[in-house]
Amino acid sequence: MLIAARDLACERDDRLLFSDLNFQLAAREILQVEGRNGSGKTSLLRIVCGLALASSGGIYWRDQPVERVRTDYLGQINYLGHHAGVKAELTPLENLRFAQALTNPRRDVDLGAVLGRLSLRGFEDVPCRMLSAGQNRRVGLARLLVSDALLWVLDEPFTALDRKGIADVEDIFLEHVQAGGIVILTTHHTTRLDGCTVKVIDLSAEVPGP
């Protein structure tokens, strides 16, 4: 088991979002987190990354609590939140280079090819503020391909992408999973991730609304 959540609970402003949440994922598995708006999907992902604290329970990486193996664990995470961390003043290439410096970089990556894969060829040197929302999302997603991290934690990765973009990104996920990685994602979109184990948790079902 690479990553496991045990008895997670999360409260926001005295409201219980979920409790007794358990899951475990091995290599080559995808976890799709579902739930209505405000059901705690983003909170769950932030807890998994260690950006936020759970009210109780914990996350375990290779059967060790993540607090104890923090540096190792962070080296294995690639997180893409609502705000993709793309600097509007920098070009896609500069953004990618900086992302590479922050993570465990994958060996021998051709940044031009990575941007080409996300249909950003020709925009390498255009400041990101001149690009569309979908293209900015692609710059954020390109970061996944330059790091060596096993665990991808993605909050609504398909937002603002066109149909071709969604298909491209799904291919990238499948490739990562087949290479032994894990993807945890939230989406309202029906994914076409055949050929690998997709686990689903529905947070709406955890705690009935007041």
Add this chain to the structure above:
Amino acid sequence: MREADGGLGHVFISVLMRDLTLAFRHRGELANPLMFFVMVVSLFPLGIGPAPSTLAEIAPGIIWVAALLASMLALDAMFRTDFEDGSLEQMALSHHPLSVIVLAKVLAHWLITGLPLLIVAPLLGVLLYLPDNAMVVLVLSLALGTPVLSLVGAIGTGLTVGLKRGGVLLSLLVLPLYVPVLIFGALAVNDATAGLNVTGHLYLMGALLVLSIALSPLATAAAIRVSIG
């Protein structure tokens, strides 16, 4: 293979270069603290009168207070945009120590907002009839003092970056910590004007600088983790 080793030095340089690049693409904002500094200082002779003896007497205090305010004015921008577009989260999620990243960001911030003050300060000294023998001490005290202001300010900025309007709270948090720097900085220049020995003041400011380089990045990193949590 420096590029590929992904070591701490590489991260430090990457963050530093990135922040400097970002600053130079916002050239308009770049000049703000400097303009403020120059304007405040040059208004004093107009308000008080051009008598050289009066101006020379209050020059150290005016220049130091203006430098302090200019540096505080620029603080809020240190982490603001990175917080808003999610870059700060990415930095916090890096397996490299956040404190090293923070130190690089503070250094970049000081190079942009603090260093120009040092360069203009002698000019403003001349404007206020500061004696020549105090010029070197003025620049030295600012060189030791303004980095402390940036480093201490970073802690407050890290704590308040999550708030929509953290400006007033930020000043309340960092002003008391700025006071020792102001006292020793202005005192050093004053004593230099009177021809006294100022090594003691400068040593103390050096000690403050070393202390804040060692401790402030750790505190700032912790503050940022609280803010984005």
